[in-house]
Amino acid sequence: MTSNVDALFARNGFAADRVFTPQGDYGRYQCTTPCTPTTFDSRPLVARLLAAYDPATGAVAGPLPSCPNCGGEVEINVRIGPEFVDAPYLPAGRRLQDWLGTAPAGTRLLIIEFGAGFNTPGVIRWPGEHLTRRIPHARLVRVNPTHPETPADLAGRTLSARVGADDLLDALTVPHPAPDPTVAP
Ligand SMILES: [Zn+2]
Known part of the structure; x- marks a missing residue:
């Protein structure tokens, strides 16, 4: 979405x-x-x-x-x-x-939200929070450099990352190992 x-x-x-x-x-x-x-x-x-x-x-x-x-x-x-x-x-x-x-009871849903601030919060940000409330085992990861705050009632079920999506993805990228010169391509 x-x-x-x-x-x-x-x-x-x-x-x-x-x-x-x-x-x-x-x-x-x-x-x-x-x-x-x-x-x-x-x-x-x-x-x-x-x-x-x-x-x-x-x-x-x-x-x-x-x-x-x-x-x-x-x-x-x-x-x-x-x-x-x-x-x-x-x-x-x-x-x-x-x-x-159709998610069965006990479903563990992970919502990862990138860059959804307060310009149009009703489109992504608030629906993600509502969904987290509705599904007891849901977790919300909010990646946002300026508005990473999460609702107090969801404490313990959210993770805030005050960072831009591109920087976070760069940081998570596992570097490819350097080619081994002794192995033929
Ligand atoms: Zn017309």
């Missing part, structure tokens, strides 16, 4: 249908109205705009992007406001909830 909207999990080998992205996806665009719950691949649109973009003036020639369904205004399919079309993301969220709902 991620608040990122850059599709980098999927582009880096995670199965796209196993990544819940409740905040949307820059790779899709939607009708601003919206007249339809359908979203559209933004790649052709971006390619057209880039081709029509004049870096000297910043102007884009040609017609503005419009909704393929109603012809109205469009926007990137991320959670900007109440018009956000979340339909494409709900199935992955339901699969996550179903999976959590």
Whole structure:
């Protein structure tokens, strides 16, 4: 589950249908109205705009992007406001909830949270805390360089790491041993 909207999990080998992205996806665009719950691949649109973009003036020639369904205004399919079309993301969220709902009693769940502060705490940070409360054997690891605090009622079930995710992962990486020159590759 991620608040990122850059599709980098999927582009880096995670199965796209196993990544819940409740905040949307820059790779899709939607009708601003919206007249339809359908979203559209933004790649052709971006390619057209880039081709029509004049870096000297910043102007884009040609017609503005419009909704393929109603012809109205469009926007990137991320959670900007109440018009956000979340339909494409709900199935992955339901699969996550179903999976959590089938966890047998005594399940030991480890939640590792990276960089979820107070910009949109209702997306990742608070749900992780609620989940930790709901599943008695759950543990929460909070990795955050500025807001690593954890709720007092979860004391003993949380681990705070006041560090950036990249620094932590670097520190945990086991260096590969130097190649043995006596062994043929
Ligand atoms: Zn429309």
